[in-house]
Amino acid sequence: MKREIRIGMVGYQFMGKAHSHAYRDLPFYFDVSTTPVLKAICGRKEESVKEAAEKMGWESYETDWRKLIAREDIDVIDIVTPNHTHAEIAIAAAKAGKHIITEKPLALTLEEAKEMYSAVKEHNVGHLICHNYRYAPAVQYAKKLIEEGLLGRIYHFRARYLQDFIMSPDFPLIWRLKKEVAGSGALGDIGAHSIDLGRFLAGEIQSLVGTKETFIKERPIGEMSGGLSASSDFSSVGEVTVDDACAFLCRFENGALGTFEATRFAGGNRNKNEFEINGENGSLRWNMEDMNKLDVYLAKDEEGLQGFRTINCTEEIHPYAGAYWPAGHIIGYEHTFINLFHSFLEGLYQDKKDYPDFEDGVKNQAVLAAVEESDETGGWVNVPS
Amino acid sequence: MKREIRIGMVGYQFMGKAHSHAYRDLPFYFDVSTTPVLKAICGRKEESVKEAAEKMGWESYETDWRKLIAREDIDVIDIVTPNHTHAEIAIAAAKAGKHIITEKPLALTLEEAKEMYSAVKEHNVGHLICHNYRYAPAVQYAKKLIEEGLLGRIYHFRARYLQDFIMSPDFPLIWRLKKEVAGSGALGDIGAHSIDLGRFLAGEIQSLVGTKETFIKERPIGEMSGGLSASSDFSSVGEVTVDDACAFLCRFENGALGTFEATRFAGGNRNKNEFEINGENGSLRWNMEDMNKLDVYLAKDEEGLQGFRTINCTEEIHPYAGAYWPAGHIIGYEHTFINLFHSFLEGLYQDKKDYPDFEDGVKNQAVLAAVEESDETGGWVNVPS
Amino acid sequence: MKREIRIGMVGYQFMGKAHSHAYRDLPFYFDVSTTPVLKAICGRKEESVKEAAEKMGWESYETDWRKLIAREDIDVIDIVTPNHTHAEIAIAAAKAGKHIITEKPLALTLEEAKEMYSAVKEHNVGHLICHNYRYAPAVQYAKKLIEEGLLGRIYHFRARYLQDFIMSPDFPLIWRLKKEVAGSGALGDIGAHSIDLGRFLAGEIQSLVGTKETFIKERPIGEMSGGLSASSDFSSVGEVTVDDACAFLCRFENGALGTFEATRFAGGNRNKNEFEINGENGSLRWNMEDMNKLDVYLAKDEEGLQGFRTINCTEEIHPYAGAYWPAGHIIGYEHTFINLFHSFLEGLYQDKKDYPDFEDGVKNQAVLAAVEESDETGGWVNVPS
Amino acid sequence: MKREIRIGMVGYQFMGKAHSHAYRDLPFYFDVSTTPVLKAICGRKEESVKEAAEKMGWESYETDWRKLIAREDIDVIDIVTPNHTHAEIAIAAAKAGKHIITEKPLALTLEEAKEMYSAVKEHNVGHLICHNYRYAPAVQYAKKLIEEGLLGRIYHFRARYLQDFIMSPDFPLIWRLKKEVAGSGALGDIGAHSIDLGRFLAGEIQSLVGTKETFIKERPIGEMSGGLSASSDFSSVGEVTVDDACAFLCRFENGALGTFEATRFAGGNRNKNEFEINGENGSLRWNMEDMNKLDVYLAKDEEGLQGFRTINCTEEIHPYAGAYWPAGHIIGYEHTFINLFHSFLEGLYQDKKDYPDFEDGVKNQAVLAAVEESDETGGWVNVPS
Structure with missing residues (x-):
């Protein structure tokens, strides 16, 4: 039962x-x-x-x-x-x-x-x-490889989250563009995802220096019409009070150097959420728009045969993938939520909580706050641990 | 109601x-x-x-x-x-x-x-x-572009369906490898999909010459354990009575030259179902493993700026895509069935049957039969219309 | 001296x-x-x-x-x-x-x-x-890997050589389009290169069935103006007497199944000379437009970590590459000729002739002749050994 | 004469x-x-x-x-x-x-x-x-497109220069790793190239905040043996006095937000010198390892058909490309120097100096110096104009 x-x-x-x-x-x-x-x-x-x-x-x-x-x-x-x-x-x-x-x-x-x-x-x-996004099978597999020590000491984590859905000056002032409702713009909406991937894979962020930018400062009043599209009312305009783009450099607790960028002004990039991680023994690359693939470089590979492998993480051995379709039959965005809820519901009544919880939310928020602070002060900010 | x-x-x-x-x-x-x-x-x-x-x-x-x-x-x-x-x-x-x-x-x-x-x-x-596979949004969009005349006269349709799940000689003699149950091997199982894409996009096949091959002729008795994986019983072996691979050249009714290949012996290709179509005014390329993308080349593009565009067919304008997620949030294999059944159920009680029906099944089967015949006779075979 | x-x-x-x-x-x-x-x-x-x-x-x-x-x-x-x-x-x-x-x-x-x-x-x-093209470092490296047995038994060799420079009906009747001067069209001009790559990597072709096509049958008289561009005189037209495109299926002596296609009517493909070879233990892919890269799949790779590696064949270990630039600094088309002549001049006075010679030329021509014969007879033709 | x-x-x-x-x-x-x-x-x-x-x-x-x-x-x-x-x-x-x-x-x-x-x-x-690197035809073409206004207002310039040739702790203390000889490490050696591309394409850098890192602080004494490979003497070690990696955020004079990263510790990236530039009307992407290609996104493209075009910049219309080979026949690293010297020698005795000169060198050095200063002060630094 x-x-x-x-x-x-x-x-x-x-x-x-x-x-x-x-x-x-x-x-x-x-x-x-x-x-x-x-x-x-x-x-x-x-x-x-x-x-x-x-x-x-x-x-x-x-x-x-x-x-x-x-x-x-x-x-x-x-x-x-x-x-x-x-x-x-x-x-x-x-x-x-x-x-x-x-x-x-x-x-x-x-x-x-x-x-x-x-x-x-x-x-x-x-x-x-x-x-x-932690719950794309390719990202879960990346986590597993890192935990098994495949990369060794981590040197670099770099992430970009590039979108373009608000580039038109006619795009309206939706709630995501108002500070009092959204808190921040690209930073909290998509940058937060990159930060989570960084914390998940490379560990806690110790300190950072960052900046943000609002390219289009006024927009027509309007509303979302579902998804990320919207309609505008051109008779009145309002102020955009969040960032269109942001970026920061950071040090992870393990000594790795991090670079992050999040923007809604990168034309042609509909939802390019990507990262690369370089360790002493190998590297991993991932991109949400090709979310089933993980690129893996292993320094131990035989000389001459070294190169990034493009792994289609759709095999039974890849985390969560076995629940879906045979190898090579890809899954999509929505499956990340199915996997996430699976992890939560299975962990809730047991003692194996490996899902992101409010503690993660606080730590993520601390990074967001540090970016805001650094943008104001112009200097490095320690992220409270 | x-x-x-x-x-x-x-x-x-x-x-x-x-x-x-x-x-x-x-x-x-x-x-x-x-x-x-x-x-x-x-x-x-x-x-x-x-x-x-x-x-x-x-x-x-x-x-x-x-x-x-x-x-x-x-x-x-x-x-x-x-x-x-x-x-x-x-x-x-x-x-x-x-x-x-x-x-x-x-x-x-x-x-x-x-x-x-x-x-x-x-x-x-x-x-x-x-x-x-017709119902990947990128393929439906390809169809729309072709119907609107974007490619003009069609010169080439080339398709490959490459898999590798039975390459191990230890993979058992599942029902897909027995002629009396499956009819044929790679030909009818995956080649049939390529033929359907060819008929859908380039029109009817007029005549063809083809061949097939069984690389591993005996296998242990065994069963599918779900999906496309299987377990073997090594105490007894049986004869593989279908093709491991097949290929054919053809002429379409519109004069286009077609090349088709289907194989389960292409190591590293888990489910690479791909086609390219070249017309006088442009070309299209698609690959199931990246099913959300359509590569489009337009000869009318300004000189210097000509090249294949990689279109992420996840926007509201792309067929069926609007029902799912915002642009750049990809869908997967299973959605092709949702779209297919949508087309069937909406068409069933109306006068707009644009889904593949038994007439398509017969025409597809006629191509399969022609490949089998050509493999026996060694010559070109007309496909009955 | x-x-x-x-x-x-x-x-x-x-x-x-x-x-x-x-x-x-x-x-x-x-x-x-x-x-x-x-x-x-x-x-x-x-x-x-x-x-x-x-x-x-x-x-x-x-x-x-x-x-x-x-x-x-x-x-x-x-x-x-x-x-x-x-x-x-x-x-x-x-x-x-x-x-x-x-x-x-x-x-x-x-x-x-x-x-x-x-x-x-x-x-x-x-x-x-x-x-x-044999002399791209990536192709030489492919040869080395095959000779070392990395692929094992060869199942498939598939090659395409796609160009588009004569697609315009206004492109003139250059010598490459006249049978009495060129012998054949896409077949001998670019198909011959694919055949050579097939012979180099997969061995001799035993028998084949093929076809060819001329899509545009008359063209204005005109001349090459260097490279592969040309100018036309529209006052008179002449008959195109060679193939615009051709394709054939074949059996190699080692039992591999081959598919070849060569065309000058594949819009957007300026010079896409590509092949893939599948063996029991691995696969290789190459494309002249990215000639420094070789994709290598090894079935022996650990489960979960299997995928095509993209190898940048610019390291000292890769054949001929050490003579040029540091790893990652690519070379181009012209270097294939430098390597070819190096092989010839070094081999000429020694007993190590590993360059393609007139015997290769004869064997290649025998394949071209077999394609022409098959196109006429409509059946399989044995390639004389 | x-x-x-x-x-x-x-x-x-x-x-x-x-x-x-x-x-x-x-x-x-x-x-x-x-x-x-x-x-x-x-x-x-x-x-x-x-x-x-x-x-x-x-x-x-x-x-x-x-x-x-x-x-x-x-x-x-x-x-x-x-x-x-x-x-x-x-x-x-x-x-x-x-x-x-x-x-x-x-x-x-x-x-x-x-x-x-x-x-x-x-x-x-x-x-x-x-x-x-300015002189890759694809980069020259990017410059031309930007000057013609194809991108409009520039929002973002992001560049990474990733190498991995010194990752082994056994790699010796070559001159490039000594501050008194090299000035800086990844910053001046490869970061300087990215900075030049940024200045060339997006304009002058106004202010920046940056950091640098030395992951391996001691190395065996040794020498370059040509190219970028080297041999070590393990009997004695010396201190690495330059950066292994660096990164900075910046504002361009035109208001664009810039992100730069240069490292020699990105395993699997032999020489990945890449940039992306996003403007109000389009985006461009380039990567030295595929130096003949330019990815171009144009927001004005018809809805549904929007996507990055991959342009093979080997056509006569592309800057410098016409001097080499027909379209699709790629050139390599060395050709960037041929084009550079062509520009210099043709400009030297004429009044059309469009090559990078010592003024560019000073401006580039000012950015390098600003990164060093920012790394010390931890704050934003104005780049003297």
């Missing part, structure tokens, strides 16, 4: 779709001991949330997240709303004894993030932050 | 999993007028089929396909069993007035294929053959 | 430039025991040949190739004229006791080719046919 | 070979008004320099660079010695009225660089710094 875990989700846009899908598909692909039940979805507009519930297969809906949290038939609160709401909802959910899943970045500020982490610890509930 | 269509599926291995998943996910991604219901699944071993039904979300199960066909609560029979059973099941289903979905190749022989086609026409039921 | 070898070259277009350059650069890069001296160049138009001699560094010039051959200060006759002149010049040179270098294809017909080979054997002179 | 220009070169290792070759090949490929004459080469070890002169085709040799400068039959002094000698030799040459070519970086320090620039201006001699 399988344990059921009843999910209540707040929000239902891009991330809501990704999460809903992952809950639905998880038991299809994996033999899980804990099965998610899509119990209730929550949003302020009744008509929209009702439609979303039907489309995505939720049993019921709410229009007030406090009511959702109050429901006794909910075990997990999943927060996929804009960033400025994470803390309040999460803390309330923790007080209500619910396990919590939240999108990244954890919060608007480091302080908020710490409060959230305190709350989940105090109330002893499970907590997950959705750094889904 | 949405129409429901009740599916009964015979078989539950690799293809059964792919189909089941697609039925489940279809209404999540698309606003469909017809919703599939996973009514019943059928297999001979009760324990296994029962377990499969639970795992994949089927309401009930049967152990005799005749009973499945006899059930009144089934609208569609989906056949994902080995090739030698397609004809009998499909013809019986047609007689029972069921719509029919079947895996490729349609049948063991051209004669069988024709009988199947006659049956579905006689009984006026819907029919689909699962040439899913 | 180094031996000098005095070259007399007939012709001075594209190939004349490539050869002249290679003679000049050879002693710069390699410690050769035999130094080429650019003694005399020959062409019918005095003004042009005089200018070419000055530009390319030849000591003198002739306007009659018979005079060139008669000169006592010439040791080697290098033939870079259109194909229909190869036989007459080469046979005369052999009679005069000159060593002979000639461009490919060796001759217009197999009979001519055999006569040329008889002549050089009878007069005991050195002979080289310029299959320069 | 062509003007001759007589070269005297100091040094004859890796760069000496590259320069010598370029002088030899220049008149072969280009119709130049000024022909270089390889007059004399200079080195301290008579036997070695004599051998080098013969091998590389120099008419004579000297063992004292002062004597070389004093010779009246020398027009140009070409300095390819280690960095700490550039200033003294160049200033002496300027005083002697010789034109000067020098390798990068211009000098050990910004002060030295400025003195060198003053000297060449004072004595009114020609001056060239060998930033050869």
Whole structure:
């Protein structure tokens, strides 16, 4: 008899779709001991949330997240709303004894993030932050190779997250471009993913120096129309209060040199989330747009035969890949969420928590805060450990 | 109110999993007028089929396909069993007035294929053959570009389907390697997909000359253990009676020159299903292992700036892609089935049948038969139109 | 004290430039025991040949190739004229006791080719046919790996040579498009290179079935203006009497299955000369447009870490590469000729002839002839050994 | 009648070979008004320099660079010695009225660089710094596209120069690893090239913040044995006094955000010199290991058909490419020097100096100095204009 875990989700846009899908598909692909039940979805507009519930297969809906949290038939609160709401909802959910899943970045500020982490610890509930890119099989495999010592001492971690969806000056002032809602721009939205990959693979960041830039400072008022596209109202404009791009240099605790860049102004790069890591015995390269592949260089390979191998991480031996299709039959973006939730749900009632949690969220937020501080001071900033 | 269509599926291995998943996910991604219901699944071993039904979300199960066909609560029979059973099941289903979905190749022989086609026409039921690779958004977009005349006169279509999963002499004699069950080897299993892509994009094949080869002629007895992996029993061996590899040259009706190769002996190529098409005004290239990308060359591009563009077919403008994720967030193998079934279910009750049907199956089978004949005679063979 | 070898070259277009350059650069890069001296160049138009001699560094010039051959200060006759002149010049040179270098294809017909080979054997002179692509370091390295047994039994050799320089119907009727001058079209011009790579790497071709096609049957009269570009006179047209494209399937003597295609109608492919070879233990891939790279797949690599390695064959360990630049500093097209001539000049006076000679030219021509015959008969043709 | 220009070169290792070759090949490929004459080469070890002169085709040799400068039959002094000698030799040459070519970086320090620039201006001699990578046809074409406005406002320039030749701790303490001889490590050796590409394509750098790192702090004493390989004497070790890796963030004068990284510790990257530039209307990407290709993204391309084009910059329309081979026949590393010297020699006696000169050298050195300063202060540094 399988344990059921009843999910209540707040929000239902891009991330809501990704999460809903992952809950639905998880038991299809994996033999899980804990099965998610899509119990209730929550949003302020009744008509929209009702439609979303039907489309995505939720049993019921709410229009007030406090009511959702109050429901006794909910075990997990999943927060996929804009960033400025994470803390309040999460803390309330923790007080209500619910396990919590939240999108990244954890919060608007480091302080908020710490409060959230305190709350989940105090109330002893499970907590997950959705750094889904860790869960591409190729990235999980990279982690395994590093842990097995294949690279040896790490010298370099370099990451870029390049997008271009807001390059047009006509693209509207969506919530992701307002500091009071999003906290930051490219930094927290996509840079946070690169930071998580860096922490996951190369370890903690000790100190950094960074900068950020807003290329287009005013935009027409407008809204997201789903996904990452949007429509504009040209009759009025507003100020962009977050970064369009950012970059920082850092030292990892292990002595590695890190370089990070995140931008929404790199034309032609729709979603190029890539990293390279160089160690004394080898190197790894990965790029989300080709997420099934991992490039591996091994210095021990015979002279003459040295070169990056392009490994299609779709074989049974590659983490999570065996649950899907035969070798060479690729998976996509959504599967990173299925794997992430698998890790959370299997770990929740056991003593093997290898998923990213609010502690990771706090550490990530500390890096984001350090970049903001460095941008202001112009100097190196130590990241609190 | 949405129409429901009740599916009964015979078989539950690799293809059964792919189909089941697609039925489940279809209404999540698309606003469909017809919703599939996973009514019943059928297999001979009760324990296994029962377990499969639970795992994949089927309401009930049967152990005799005749009973499945006899059930009144089934609208569609989906056949994902080995090739030698397609004809009998499909013809019986047609007689029972069921719509029919079947895996490729349609049948063991051209004669069988024709009988199947006659049956579905006689009984006026819907029919689909699962040439899913047509339904990668990049391939659908290629089709659209060709139909809009972007390439002009077609000169070349070249396709290769390269796999390597049976290269070890220890790989067992699975059903795919027995002529009486599979009909043919690489030819009908993967070559059939390339032929379908050729017919879809470049038109009908008029005549061809081909050859085939079996590199390893005896193998240990053994079984598939799911997907494309298998286990062997080394105490006894049997004869491989199908081709390990095949190739043919052809003329299309439009005068284009075609070259095709399909093999399971191309080490390092897990599932490299690729084609290139050259027309007077441009070229297109695609490869299943990078299925989201389409390379497009346009001769009209300004001098100096000419080169293949690598297009990430994940934008809303690309066929089917808008139903999934924002640009740059790739999809995978399984989505080709979701798109395929979307096309079938939306077309079934309307007058816009653009999905591959049994007529396509017969034409594809005619090409397979012509390759077999040419391999025997050593000469060119006309493909019956 | 180094031996000098005095070259007399007939012709001075594209190939004349490539050869002249290679003679000049050879002693710069390699410690050769035999130094080429650019003694005399020959062409019918005095003004042009005089200018070419000055530009390319030849000591003198002739306007009659018979005079060139008669000169006592010439040791080697290098033939870079259109194909229909190869036989007459080469046979005369052999009679005069000159060593002979000639461009490919060796001759217009197999009979001519055999006569040329008889002549050089009878007069005991050195002979080289310029299959320069063998001499990319990556291809030489591929050969070495195969000879060392890295691939084991060979299953597949597949080659494509794709160009697009004559796709415009306005491109003129240059000599390469006339059968009486060129012998054949894409077949002998570029297909011959693929055949040579196949013979070099996979062994002799036993039998084949092939076809060819002329897509544009009439063209304006015109001339090459150097390289592979040309100018047209639109007032008159002539018939294209060679193939625009060709393809064939073959069996190698070792049982491998071969597929070949050569075309000048593959838009976007400027000079894509590529092959892949699959053996029981590994695979190799190469493409002239990225000529410094060799992709190598080894089945013996640890499970999980299997994939094609992209090797930049620019290290000292790679054949010929050490003579040039440090690792990662690539070389280009012209270096294949330098390496080829190095092999010839070093082998000429020693007992280590590993360069392609007129025997290779005859065998290559036999394959070309078999393709032509198969195109006429429509059946398989044995290639005489 | 062509003007001759007589070269005297100091040094004859890796760069000496590259320069010598370029002088030899220049008149072969280009119709130049000024022909270089390889007059004399200079080195301290008579036997070695004599051998080098013969091998590389120099008419004579000297063992004292002062004597070389004093010779009246020398027009140009070409300095390819280690960095700490550039200033003294160049200033002496300027005083002697010789034109000067020098390798990068211009000098050990910004002060030295400025003195060198003053000297060449004072004595009114020609001056060239060998930033050869500008002269890959693909980079020249990138420059042309940018100047024509194809990209519009520039948002980002990011560059990485990744090597791995000193990763082994056994690699010896060659001169490139000593501050008193080399000035800096990866920074001045390869970072300087990236900086030059940034200045060439995106404009002047206004301010920066940077860091550097030495991963292996002691190495065995040893020597280069040509190229970038070396031999070690393990009986004694010495301190590495330059950076193994460095990175910096910067603002360009035009507002673009720049990120730079240079390292010799990126395993598997033999010589990966790459950049990407993003503008409001498009993006460009280039990588020296595939130096013939330029990736171009144009935002104006039709929706659906947007993607990076891979352009093989080997066509007559691409800068310098027409001098070499037909389209698709690639050139290599050495050709960047031929093109560079062509630009210098054609510009020297005319009023079209578009080659990198000592002013560029000073500006580049100012960036190097700013990185060093920033590494010490930990803050942003303005680059003097």
